[in-house]
Amino acid sequence: MTTKTNDPRMPANYDPSEFPAFAVTVDVVILTMSNKRLHVLLVRRGVAPFEGMWAIPGGFKRPAETLDEAAKRELAEETGVDSASLLTQLGAYGDPDRDPRMNVVTIAYLAAIRRVGVVVAGADAAEAALIPVSEVLKGKTELAFDHAQIVRDAVERVRVDLELRGIATAFVxxxxxxxxxxxxxxxxxxxxxxxxxxxxxxxxxxxxxxxxxxxxxxxxxxxxxxxxxxxGRMWKKGAPVRYPQPNDTRKEHE
Amino acid sequence: MTTKTNDPRMPANYDPSEFPAFAVTVDVVILTMSNKRLHVLLVRRGVAPFEGMWAIPGGFKRPAETLDEAAKRELAEETGVDSASLLTQLGAYGDPDRDPRMNVVTIAYLAAIRRVGVVVAGADAAEAALIPVSEVLKGKTELAFDHAQIVRDAVERVRVDLELRGIATAFVxxxxxxxxxxxxxxxxxxxxxxxxxxxxxxxxxxxxxxxxxxxxxxxxxxxxxxxxxxxGRMWKKGAPVRYPQPNDTRKEHE
DNA sequence: GTAGTTCTGGTTGACAAGACCATAACTTAC
DNA sequence: GTAAGTTATGGTCTTGTCAACCAGAACTAC
Missing domain, CATH: 1.10.10.10 (Winged helix-like DNA-binding domain superfamily/Winged helix DNA-binding domain)
Incomplete structure (x- = not known):
């Protein structure tokens, strides 16, 4: 068991020169429309851990770049797209045991692209492919680390942003x-x-x-x-299309 | 020295055992209502850098805790509140030079509390106080690091979540x-x-x-x-109160 | 008592949105 | 060629939502 939930040596007040070190990665959930269904770009891991499993692409943040720049770089490396129509931060994931090797905090990004050009298999990735998100949501395609949760969060985010900000044009x-x-x-x-x-x-x-x-x-x-x-330009407030709210007054045949 | 902002030896493909090390902090924007105005809890920094300036409270993430746990701990240390009525992740901030000492990635959290009990000045903080958010938004109160931006993002988040999820009860x-x-x-x-x-x-x-x-x-x-x-219980979807949309600006087109 | 303030319920009118129909403009099949 | 199918686009109708406004109820201060 590697979990040391309570380390008694951990002082309450840290010395700034002696902070715990973390690896920071930036992973990108790349979504696109294909054949009238929402797909996510996944890479098959070529190295341990989770070797052979699907994962969302990403990599270590470099010290001299911002998080946004890192996400843009990862997106470009993976797809060849250099200007995504949508690339926003999704959230941070930092559970202690999400990576068995070391302490890793991942900043997840959400990207929507119109069409996937070249799908590049990077150094850590043996293969890359577009997978329908329904396969991931249903658990039919298992993902490495906590990436299934990240994809779920990304899809949920798209659902509300579609209504709130009308980001649909990013997909066409x-x-x-x-x-x-x-x-x-x-x-x-x-x-x-x-x-x-x-x-x-x-x-x-x-x-x-x-x-x-x-x-x-x-x-x-x-x-x-x-x-x-x-x-055209994007919205300031409100969205033109609302998520359909079930009208209780509709006809109730069966 | 641990700060190597530009390391030319950094290869394009990282070796997992040789990743760039980051400090990860979890900072919490603690909002509360006071005298019919929205206030944010700030601490006055007692140490360099930005010594003497206001900042949002926070601290280093410990390796054995999750991000949520870290935020909860910071909130408790600062206010004595152990169960916030609202505590959600806000976003990650990782610009290269946001901390002059070293590479720091901060995961910001947003907390809403009903009433501030004890305001504790921690080890790094000489003083703690509730400041009206309007003072921060207008720039009348300057904050350390990029904390002014974080507070702006937090307030904007509250504005939309109030409409979308009805988090108002967290403040009363x-x-x-x-x-x-x-x-x-x-x-x-x-x-x-x-x-x-x-x-x-x-x-x-x-x-x-x-x-x-x-x-x-x-x-x-x-x-x-x-x-x-x-x-009562919180929402599933939709909110009971909508942001007032000016009706006169609605008939511009055509 | 009267005046002032706040809470609470009711009404009305404008507008937004969904259900549904009709027609236009194209295709393929024959 | 005509007929049938498919998609786009415009119209109508009905319903629900929401803001504006009004009126009364229940308190405090004087």
Missing amino acids: GPTFTLAELRAVYEAVWGEQLDGANFRRSVLAESGWVIPTGRRARPGSTGGKPAELYRA | GPTFTLAELRAVYEAVWGEQLDGANFRRSVLAESGWVIPTGRRARPGSTGGKPAELYRA
Whole structure:
């Protein structure tokens, strides 16, 4: 047992020159849409511990960089993307035994990217792949360390930020149809949204999406070609689309 | 010396046994209501650097404790409160030069307490006091390190969590009147709220506040004695009180 | 007693949002 | 070519929510 929950030698007041040393890593939960489902980029660990298991990419923070810079670097190393449309801090994870080797505090970041270009397997990673988040949430894909919890936290964060800040455009391309945008909401929330009402809500907030005047090519199944939009500036407050609240007054057939 | 801000020998791929060492501190932004205004508990630093300046309390994380435990410990050491009504992680701060002595990554926590009991000046702190947050936000009270930014982030967090999760009961006593609860919202948001509408909104959410049947003593200015409530369980989703949206700015588009 | 203050319940009007329908513009199948 | 299917987009209707406002109740101070 390596746990020393109560170390009697630990003084109540620390001497600044004699602090406990920690390793600090910055890990990034990289989310993207693929095939109408939310996916997370995972790497298969090539080294112990948890060798052979899936994990979210990351690495040690360098002393001369900020946390944001470290996250940006990790994202670029892993995907080749150098400018994420969304990259925010998610939280810190520092349980004593989360890494069996040593004391590690991890700062987790959340990244949303439009499309994964090259998926690079780094030095510690034997393989990299996009895994549906549902597989992770259901526990069908086990992750190393406490990374499953981190992914759960990341998805929950996306769910509320989608409603609160409307970060949906981070998941689609530079131009997109409203159906594509709606697919992001539906994938993250797991709810069907009415196309007409969605359109009205999104367009009501001026400056959120901007029509380009051009039209998309209809899909192979036909249909009226949709107008193409591009992302406007982001919100100041409130969001155009709300998470559907079950109306108790709806008809109760069965 | 342990500070090596730029080590050219740092390889791109780290060896796990040779990671850069960081000090990890856990600092707590302790907020409370006093005299109808939001206050933050600050300590005056007794040691260099920033000796004599105000700072938020905190200390080094111990290897055997979790981050949450560390925050709880710091809060107890500083205030004597052992069970905060609200204690959540706020974010991580790790800019390279935020501490001139060495590489320090700080995990900031946000605590809301009902009343400050004993304010203890610790080993590093010569003095402790409650300062109105407005003084910090306006820059009238300068803080050590990047603590001013941390306080700003904490207040912003409270503003949205008040709406999203209804954490207002964390700031009032075990029993309270609706006017007291309303004062929390008004202090944090800086907006006047209609008493009747506030009451309706709060009571609409069942289980959020529970009437005790007793009545408070009217204040010295008279008035009908208000009913006393106690906090129920917290929310699952949505909040009973929404941030007032100015209706006139809503019809700009078109 | 009257005046002032606070709490509490009621009403109303504007607006937001979901359910649903209708039509337009494309596809493929025949 | 026509018919059928699919998607986008605009419309209507109904319901619920919320802020503004009003009125009365219950206290204190004088």
